[in-house]
Amino acid sequence: MALLTCKDLSLGYEGHEIVRGLNFEVHSGDYLCIVGENGSGKSTLMKTVLGLQPPLGGTVRTGDGLAQNEIGYLPQQTVVQRDFPASVREIVLSGCGGRMGLRPFYSKEEKQLAKDMMEKLGLTALAKRCYRELSGGQQQRVLLARALCATKKLLLLDEPVSGLDPKVTIEMYALIARLNRDEGITVIMISHDIGAAVRYASHILHIGNTVFFGTRDEYLASDLSDSFLKGGEAE
Ligand SMILES: Nc1ncnc2c1ncn2[C@@H]1O[C@H](COP(=O)(O)OP(=O)(O)OP(=O)(O)O)[C@@H](O)[C@H]1O
Numbered sequence: 001m002a003l004l005t006c007k008d009l010s011l012g013y014e015g016h017e018i019v020r021g022l023n024f025e026v027h028s029g030d031y032l033c034i035v036g037e038n039g040s041g042k043s044t045l046m047k048t049v050l051g052l053q054p055p056l057g058g059t060v061r062t063g064d065g066l067a068q069n070e071i072g073y074l075p076q077q078t079v080v081q082r083d084f085p086a087s088v089r090e091i092v093l094s095g096c097g098g099r100m101g102l103r104p105f106y107s108k109e110e111k112q113l114a115k116d117m118m119e120k121l122g123l124t125a126l127a128k129r130c131y132r133e134l135s136g137g138q139q140q141r142v143l144l145a146r147a148l149c150a151t152k153k154l155l156l157l158d159e160p161v162s163g164l165d166p167k168v169t170i171e172m173y174a175l176i177a178r179l180n181r182d183e184g185i186t187v188i189m190i191s192h193d194i195g196a197a198v199r200y201a202s203h204i205l206h207i208g209n210t211v212f213f214g215t216r217d218e219y220l221a222s223d224l225s226d227s228f229l230k231g232g233e234a235e
């Protein structure tokens, strides 16, 4: 059974349709890369999968024992968010929020989990630092640690390398690949970096006037990847 099944999905706001005909499945262990032009609906799709935004039509179903509040999410960053005045530890810990229900305090286990995730991502020395004083690469690692507090199964990453320099970008991709390969965490990542998408992903979803879903090899064999890889209009 699939972790995630999207059927005949159409997305938009206030009845205005942005994209339609999305059909895809994500299975445990997959690494799905979502590509497409600015404004094509990639972030909206992630919000819909998380239940933060209702679809205009179609269905999103989780399966294989996955609950919607067990998905880790790294949102697309805005300038305002980069300036957030909280400590690294507080932000990582807030990833435990999904399972707290009405309980107002973090449990001992949740505090330990946040500590373990900071350790795993090399953030322990930064735990007390203010998030807004960190470099872009450090901030993205904090947000990844936060997302990992929410899940052992499925990570949704919305442009996790946006604004990072080439060296830190490669480190971030390596970290995500390791989580997918060694820890069996299923990854869905939005990226404008089509080269990285075809390098790391097992499957590609291309959103636009033409919608494509298939394996990485099927995508590479398609006309769509051809025009997109050359930087042309893929529509
Ligand atoms: N809250 C909202 N209300 C109304 N329209 C919205 C809202 N959020 C996004 N949109 C519109 O929906 C379209 C798709 O936006 P979305 O953020 O999903 O695109 P995207 O593919 O993630 O783009 P980018 O690559 O720039 O991040 C855009 O035209 C955008 O202006």
Ligand SMILES: [Mg+2]
Binding pocket: 042, 043, 044, 076, 158
């Ligand atoms: Mg987006």
